[in-house]
Amino acid sequence: MTKAAGTSPAHPALDLAIEILADLVAFPSVSLQPNDTIVSYIETRMRDLGMRCVRDAHEDGQRFNLLASAGPQRPGGVLLSGHMDVVPASPDGWTGDPFILRRDDGR
Secondary structure (H helix, E strand, O other): OOOOOOOOOOOHHHHHHHHHHHHHHOOOOEOOOOOHHHHHHHHHHHHHOOOEEEEEEOOOOOOEEEEEEOOOOOOOOOOOOOOOOEOOOOHHHOOOOOOOOOOOOOO
């Protein structure tokens, strides 16, 4: 994991969340490109938390959706959905590297 600048030892859970976010931002998960490295990272973190994970491969075999579940296997529950891809980052649209998490003005 990478240590994000400006974290505080007084808030270890927040520090861990920021480190994970920095790791995720560092993956160049550009839309329509292979995403196996970020899927592997997320899958490992989820399995470490005791979650069950299943990869669903796109027909090209290079992109995947990740399905994860926790708790008892029974009807009902909550579904969370998200995405891992980003649009291509044009260098002239950024003041820094778009794949490095940073803080600006304390944010």
